Amino acid sequence: MDLTTTYLGMALKNPIVPSASPLSQDVDNIRRMEDSGAAAVVMHSLFEEQIHAESRQLHHYLSYGAESFAEALSYLPDLRTYNVGPGEYLDLIRRAKQAVDIPIIGSLNGISAGGWIEFARQIEQAGADALELNIYFIPADPDLTGGEVEQMHEDIVRAVKQSIRIPLAVKLSPYFSATANIARRLAAAGADALVLFNRFYQPDFDLETQEVVPHLLLSTSYEMRLPLRWVAILYGRVPLDFAITSGVHTHEDVLKGLMAGAKVTMMTSELLQNGIGRIAAILADMAAWMEQHEYESVAQMRGCMCQRHVPEPAAFERANYMKVLQSWRPDPARQFL
Secondary structure (H helix, E strand, O other), X not given: OEOOEEEOOEEEOOOEEEOOOHHHHOHHHHHHHHHHOOOOEEOOOEEHHHHHHHOOHHHHXXXXXXXXXXXXXXXXXXXXXXXXXXXXXXXXXXXXXHHOOOOEEEEEEOOOOOHHHXXXXXXXXXXXXXXXXXXXXXXXXXOOOHHHHHHHHHHHHHHHHHHOOOOEEEEEOOOOOOHHHHHHHHHHHOOOEEEEOOOOOOOEEEOOOOEEEOOOOOOOHHHHHHHHHHHHHHOOOOOOEEEEOOOOOOHHHHHHHHHHOOOEEEEOHHHHHHOOOHHHHHHHHHHHHHHHOOOOEHHHHOOOOOOOOOOOHHHHHHHHHHHXXXXXXXXOOOOOO
């Protein structure tokens, strides 16, 4: 059974790639991922705030006068303990490259224009085979237009791409009014792949302390439906590789992603919940399913469920929308209970 695929110009032994997560902070974990069958590993993200903190500029402006109001000192996490710093991050990439034979993909998280973009070149110099740009941005300013947000994304992608020679993947949020258009614009700006989609982690309220608290919920397979739909729409229409992330837990999820048109599927929640060894089990289940259904290779099934042969994807989606609304039927035996 041929499970090989390509992503960002790299030949991979299969389409399963652990996504950016705390698991990749440990080189031993990265070794275990390779041993279990991972085709590549995306390193945990380095944030532009951490890069600024290294130069002490961020610390100065955040702490100056902070004692004047009680909430200021606890508003942001202590970046010194939140994650490894830029120097340690580069060293981790170097050690990971020495420890494993699979590709290592760096991850850089930022949104503002500034010198942090130049750090992409240092990630390349540390040995990363590719870079994933994780653009996590909530446009909370009422004066900021949708067009300005899109232009901001395009400008950042172009600036990062100009600073490196390795392939660049861009991890996007699902909250664009014209996803297909921004995908095409980012391709023109230099992106080699899109990773769909970033999960926005929503805070919760503690009623007793009346504080905003972080509340991380791991994904479920249901969350895969959104990126699955968009990869199916964009495949063959935008000249990019596609990776599906969020909601990939089982071999069925991986197969669905491939049929939509994804080159790889990325997972974290499944590995956090059930262990890194799940990769091997999912690969075995994939091979068994493909043999049972007479597929000889991953390439044979890629894009078989995409919408590129549909003249009007929007009309197709509206038809599906109406079918979904009609698909629910109450149990006649229970409707009057």
